[in-house]
Amino acid sequence: MTVVTVNGIEQKIQVDPTTPLLWVLREQLQLTGTKFGCGIAQCGACTVQVNGVAMRSCVTPVSAVAGQNVTTIEGLAPGPDELHPLQQSWIDEQVPQCGYCQSGQLMSAAALLAQNSSPSDDDIDGAMSGNICRCGMYSRIRKAIKSAAGVQQFEPSAVDFLEGETNG
Amino acid sequence: MxxxxxxxxxxxxxxxxxxxxxxxxxxxxxxxxxxxxxxxxxxxxxxxxxxxxxxxxxxxxxxxxxxxxxxxxxxxxxxxxxxxxxxxxxxxxxxxxxxxxxxxxxxxxxxxxxxxxxxxxxxxxxxxxxxxxxxxxxxxxxxxxxxxxxxxxxxxxxxxxxxxxxxxxxxxxxxxxxxxxxxxxxxxxxxxxxxxxxxxxxxxxxxxxxxxxxxxxxxTSDEFKIMGRDVQRHDLPPKVDGTAIFALDIRVPNMVYATVRRAPSFAGGVENIDDTVTRSMNGVVDIVKLPPADVSALLGSFSSAESVAVVAEGYWQAKQGMNALRIQWRATENDRVSSDSIFEQFDRDISAAIDFKSDASEGNVAASIADAAQVIEADYRVPYLAHTCMEPLNATAVVKEGFCEIWIGCQSPLSFRQAVADSLGFDVENVTLNNCFMGGGFGRKSRPDYAIQAAQLAAKIGRPVQLIWSREEDVRQDFYRPAVQSRFRAAIDQEGNLTAWENTYAGKMEPAAAPLVPYTVAAKKIGHVPSPTHVPLGAWRSVDHSQHGFFTESFIDEVATAAGQDPYEYRAARLKHLPRQLAVLKKAATEAQWGVPLAPGRGRGIALQECFGSIVAEVVEVTVNEGDLSVDRVVAVIDAGYAVSPDGMRAQIESGIIYGLSAALYGEITIEDGAVAQSNFHDYPSVRMSKAPAIETYIINSGEAMGGAGEPGTPPIAPALANAVFNATGQRIRELPLQNSALNV
Known part of the structure; x- marks a missing residue:
């Protein structure tokens, strides 16, 4: 049995300890927001955070995260009916198209911002180049990260997000 | 009634x-x-x-x-x-x-x-x-x-x-x-x-x-209040918090997981399976041989070969079980085929010109060439391409008491439903298909092979089955954008005027107009010869425009260069009869500061393509520094008649550009011993954040009939890029992808 804390909840998991964390999340814990894309840590769709660091869950055996804190997309928002600033800026910049890669993109971006509150373009390239978006929304992701980084420097509630129109 | x-x-x-x-x-x-x-x-x-x-x-x-x-x-x-x-x-x-x-x-x-x-x-x-x-x-x-x-x-x-x-x-x-x-x-x-x-x-x-x-x-458009306005997409909130349900996220009680493998060289079935190890593995439920399936779709009929599935309590167990299977595939005549032999065949067939079919013919090409001041000739090639949707193919099926319910992401729900019914021998009314959000489609998800496999597995196992293809299977068992060779000959007179345009290529799907050029030319002869191979083909974002856009818009650049003229001016001078095309081209040149000199090592290229009712021009700016290519900037202009959702249209153009850029820089499926040599994103790469150019998209609302947005952004990017490389280096790119050239991409 492997014990892992996922989104703040301690989980006791009965699987072969070599099973990648991705499949434990999706099949044992029913946390399907984390996606399967390649199985070999090439695309980043499966990105989660382990103790705040972005990790590719498709190649991380569940045994490797025993006793660690895992955060998935379902645990990214600070609370129910709230959004992480990145999730809000993802909507404001209308980032997703098909949306399949976006859980991984957001988890990588959130790990970046947690370490670096005002990332440069090079910092964004470095942190985000492990995440493929086949819809090609890179310029929107970059813009959304920068805009969320700006938001984080202020009180989030002071920022008025316009509903309806972007006129971008 | x-x-x-x-x-x-x-x-x-x-x-x-x-x-x-x-x-x-x-x-x-x-x-x-x-x-x-x-x-x-x-x-x-x-x-x-x-x-x-x-x-x-x-x-x-x-x-x-x-x-x-x-x-x-x-x-x-x-x-x-x-x-x-x-x-x-x-x-x-x-x-x-x-x-x-x-x-x-x-x-x-x-x-x-x-x-x-x-x-x-x-x-x-x-x-x-x-x-x-x-x-x-x-x-x-x-x-x-x-x-x-x-x-x-x-x-x-x-x-x-x-x-x-x-x-x-x-x-x-x-x-x-x-x-x-x-x-x-x-x-x-x-x-x-x-x-x-x-x-x-x-x-x-x-x-x-x-x-x-x-x-x-x-x-009329002057009365519009909601059309033409940027509104937020309704489907995005669940796509930022993990709650959007893709087919892969469907959970049915008592469900098992499966993965499949098909003969690597597409035809030929299973000669022998040694499943001793797999059967002894924890969690493995069954090993199932699935029959060939009719997966006919929009672009011609096709039967996909026999496949082998491993069914287990979890996907990982199924995948491990598949890896432990020893499958011997029947040898076929395809096993000797390679990309080299395929292109040799194309070359032969183009030269022989047997069964040549005309796409367009005007004037006397032979006479124009005989009278020419200069004749320009070139052969172009593009490879097979896979789609690699972010979401690997998957489907979940329940078959019970003569009824089937299936959850899937697909581009053609009713024809998938029919295909599933046919494969089970059910009346179509007894099949329910739930179409989920698709993690990309790009044309791949119009072939129902994966739906049929899931339904047949559920019928065989007697439990709900979620079939998940590995990425390796996804890359190796696609319906590929065709590899194409295209041969050109053009004639120009003393003033550089284009007097003849001759083009023969191997292999055609649709749209029929894809190889046509908009430029004024006295004589033209455009057509194709059949040159079939065993590689399964399908629609790939923009279909035939993706290859012909590269061919024709690169070759017109060669002609302009031979005429000693600026490639933008040369095009514009030959578009006076097509004011929409001319306006789009001009706008792209203007916004990209065409003609403003660039530093040494930098270059600009332009390309124009009409497809699916829309006209798009793109200008690409590159830097080539000691052989390292960087794509810095793309300016795109689209006239789709009227943009209902302008930001949505810009997003589609950005998407089409990155999709086409991935193909232009890296995209190549090669055939070795009849089978696909690539397997995953490490050897079939995509553009990533660090390589993504800045993209500026401009929309012209001409008021003409509405055109599409999902595909027209893709065709111009490869030729605009190749033309920019030529502008920067003097090196003409006639084959894709660019990673096979002398440049580091």
């Missing part, structure tokens, strides 16, 4: 609770041949676009297209809401379910109209509008950049305008006022003289008793 007229109708009825439903329908015998096989029975028809107005005054657009990232629902709902003068906050939309009421009239009557006898609601066609719908439309197929320009233009807007007219008449009767004094605004009916105002829903039941107008009046 009224009589069906020849081709189509607006229909209306009442839904439970007194709401109104309006559909635009087409019937058997229409001119869309792709449709007819699905709508054949007596009394059957295809109800294409449904609009519901419920008691809480919410309007729901039921969209017969699949969401694969393009934001289709939002744009179509905007078109409906515009004509209906609806309050946008009261507009919702959902994807049409792949069930019979959307294709079968009697069942629709039974379900949707709650057993009510239908009044004389079937009315004549709307000024031939629906004939065009029938031609352009194809059931629930999502492809050909058709959603907005066909369903939206001919379905949603017509339905919205019809509903508004019926509601106005109902309000006028209820209030006993002349109908021309009733104003529809923001989902309210208003009579200003008496100060009356009531929600649309108050008149829904009365409207449902009426015959819809035969020719509802549509707005």
């Amino acid at each position: 009224g009589k069906w007229t020849r081709r189509g109708f607006i229909t209306a009825g009442i839904i439970a609770g007194g709401g109104l439903i309006v559909g635009v329908a087409i019937r058997p015998g229409n001119r869309a041949t792709k449709l007819s096989k699905h709508v054949t029975g007596d009394g059957e028809t295809l109800l294409h676009t449904w609009v519901k107005l419920d008691n809480s005054n919410v309007v729901t657009a039921i969209v017969p297209h699949s969401e694969m990232g393009q934001g289709v629902g939002t744009a179509l709902a905007q078109m409906l809401a515009e004509e209906l003068d609806a309050d946008w906050s009261l507009v919702e939309f959902e994807e049409a379910p792949a069930i019979s009421e959307f294709a079968n009239y009697p069942m629709g009557k039974g379900m949707l109209f709650a057993g009510l006898d239908i009044p004389d609601f079937v009315v004549p066609t709307v000024d031939g509008v629906l004939i065009r719908t029938a031609q352009a439309l194809d059931l629930q197929i999502t492809g050909g950049s058709a959603s907005v320009r066909a369903t939206g233009a001919y379905g949603m807007r017509v339905a919205g305008a019809a509903v508004k007219e019926m509601l106005r008449i109902a309000a006028a009767e209820a209030w006993q006022v002349p109908v021309d004094q009733v104003i529809a605004r923001d989902s309210q009916m208003i009579h200003e003289a008496t100060g009356r105002s009531e929600p649309y829903s108050a008149f829904a039941a009365a409207a449902a008793e009426m015959s819809p107008p035969a020719s509802p009046v549509l707005k």
Whole structure:
């Protein structure tokens, strides 16, 4: 049995300890927001955070995260009916198209911002180049990260997000 | 019930609770041949676009297209809401379910109209509008950049305008006022003289008793309030918190997981399986051999080969079980085929020109070449390409007591449903298909092989099965963008004028116009020769335009260079007869500061392509520094007639550019011993954040017929890039991808 804390909840998991964390999340814990894309840590769709660091869950055996804190997309928002600033800026910049890669993109971006509150373009390239978006929304992701980084420097509630129109 | 007229109708009825439903329908015998096989029975028809107005005054657009990232629902709902003068906050939309009421009239009557006898609601066609719908439309197929320009233009807007007219008449009767004094605004009916105002829903039941107008009046673009505006996509909130449900996320009680493998060289089945190790593995449920399957789709019939599945309690166990299987595949004559042998065959077939079929012929090419001051010749090649949608192919199926239910993401729900029914020997009515969000489609998800596999596995195992393809299987068992070779010869006179354009290429799919060039030329001869291979082919974003855009827009650059002229000016001088094309090209050049000198090592390239009713020009700026290529900037201009959802259109163009750029820089499927050599993103790479250029997209609303947005961004990027490399280095790129050139990409 492997014990892992996922989104703040301690989980006791009965699987072969070599099973990648991705499949434990999706099949044992029913946390399907984390996606399967390649199985070999090439695309980043499966990105989660382990103790705040972005990790590719498709190649991380569940045994490797025993006793660690895992955060998935379902645990990214600070609370129910709230959004992480990145999730809000993802909507404001209308980032997703098909949306399949976006859980991984957001988890990588959130790990970046947690370490670096005002990332440069090079910092964004470095942190985000492990995440493929086949819809090609890179310029929107970059813009959304920068805009969320700006938001984080202020009180989030002071920022008025316009509903309806972007006129971008 | 009224009589069906020849081709189509607006229909209306009442839904439970007194709401109104309006559909635009087409019937058997229409001119869309792709449709007819699905709508054949007596009394059957295809109800294409449904609009519901419920008691809480919410309007729901039921969209017969699949969401694969393009934001289709939002744009179509905007078109409906515009004509209906609806309050946008009261507009919702959902994807049409792949069930019979959307294709079968009697069942629709039974379900949707709650057993009510239908009044004389079937009315004549709307000024031939629906004939065009029938031609352009194809059931629930999502492809050909058709959603907005066909369903939206001919379905949603017509339905919205019809509903508004019926509601106005109902309000006028209820209030006993002349109908021309009733104003529809923001989902309210208003009579200003008496100060009356009531929600649309108050008149829904009365409207449902009426015959819809035969020719509802549509707005002109200067009247648009919702179309042409940037609105937030409805499907995005669940895509940022992990709650959006893709097919892979479906969970059915007692479900097992499966993965499959098919013969690497496409034909040939299983000679022998040694499954001793796999059967002893923890969690493995069964090992199943699946028969060949008919996966015919839009682009020709095809039968995919036998496959082997491992079924287990979890995907990881199934995958490990598959890795432990020892499968011996039957040898086939394909096993000797390689990419080299395929291109040698193309080269031979182009030279032999047997069975040459003409795409276009004008003037006397031979005479122009004989009289030429200069003849320019070149051969171009592109490789096979895989689609690599982010979401690997998957489907979940339950088969029980003669019924099948399947959850999948696909581009053609009704034809998938038919294929599943056929593979199980079931009546199609006994198959329910739930189409989920698609994690990308790009043309791959119009072939039902993975649906058939899942259904057959569920039937065999007797438990719900979620089939998940590995990425390796996804790369190796695709329906590929064709590899193509294209041979050119052009003639120019003393002044550099283009006097002949000759082009022969191997292999053709569609659209037929893909290899045509817009430029004025005295004589031209364009055509193709057959050169079939064993590699399965399919539609890939923009279909034949993706290769021919690269060929023709690179070669015209070569001609301009040979003529000693600027490639932009050379094109522009030959587009005087096509003002839309010229305007798009000029705008791209202007916005990209064409002609402003660049630093050494930098270069610009331009390309223009019309496809799927839209015209796109792109200018690419590159830097080549000691052999390292960097794509710095892309300026794109699109004239799609009218942008319903401008930000959505910009997103589609950005997407098409990155998709095409991945192919231009890295995309190559090679064949070795009959099989695909690549397997995953490490050897079939995509553009990543660090390589993504800045993209500026400009929209021209010319007011011409609406074109598509999903595909037209892709074709110009490869030639614009190759032309920019030439501008920077003097090196002409005639083969893709660029990573095979001397440059580091």
